[in-house]
Amino acid sequence: MRKEDCFYLGKIAKKFSFKGEVLIYLDTDEPEIYENLESVFVEFNSKNLIPFFIENSNLHKNDFLRVRFEDVNNEEEADEIIGCEVYLPLKMLPKLTGNKFYYHEVIGFEIEDKRLGVFGKIVAINDSSAQPLFEVLNGEVEILIPMIDHFLVKIDRDNKKVIMDLPEGLVEMYL
Template identity: 45%
Template sequence: MQLEDCYFLGTITKAHGYKGELNVHLDTDEPDAYKNLESIFIEKNGLLVPFFLKKAKLHKGNHLRIIIEDFEDPETLIGRSIYLPLETLPPLDEGQFYYHEVKNYSMLTEEGVVVGEIVNVRDTTAQDLFEVNSPDGKEILIPVIDEFIVSVDHNKKTITVSLPDGLLDIF
């Protein structure tokens, strides 16, 4: 399994108890979708290594407690990232998208003006941001706000936005 075929699910943060349980912080809005995980991929030395789970139980919001089958030293996995295959993502409603899907989409205004190409979605800041390269090579940061997004066309690979007056002038 290659990293580009997977999505980041969370990070192993610490051991719990003495029976091999690990605490995973899930990076998701829907932690309930992962309470019955049977297997995961853990990034180790740049590779994704599959592990089967003996147990996966939700704990306090976005935390999952897991026990990995037949693994002698689970504490060596603390701090590692967990991934799942992209095909395991639940389907979305019309007009919704996963951040990884819109990479390389064109962003247009309602008037059809090209804002640029989405090269990334930054989700490590207080406000998630579309990182857009404008046609003249400038980096533009557009907040990911439902009110700004008019439509998403997965077939044409476009996102149409309605931006506040003057937002693009900042860049």
């Protein structure tokens, strides 16, 4: 499985028992939908995704999934996977509707302002700052648009467009 075909679910945070159980921190608003997984992909050496099959699992203190993997039978074997990131195939993401969207879903969408019309294509999402930003390409010019619910009018999945009502001057200052 390629990392591009997966989404980040969380990280193996710590050991839980001397029998090799681990706690996976789930980076999600709905941890309960991941309680009965058959398997996950664990990233080794920042490049290889290895399938790990789950013997049993249950939620632990809201954000953690207590997991017993097949073939991880003791503390030493559990130590080898502590800190590793955990992924699932994109097809396992719950479908979002309306103006809710996954960041990867809108890459390649055109971005349109109610006043200016289409002014570029979303090439990336920058979520490293306090406010996530759409990185938009207009020819050779990169435009950064804050992802603010108040500005968002519609996610038009059929026409691959993000329609916004942006403050006057925000886009123009880049052009």
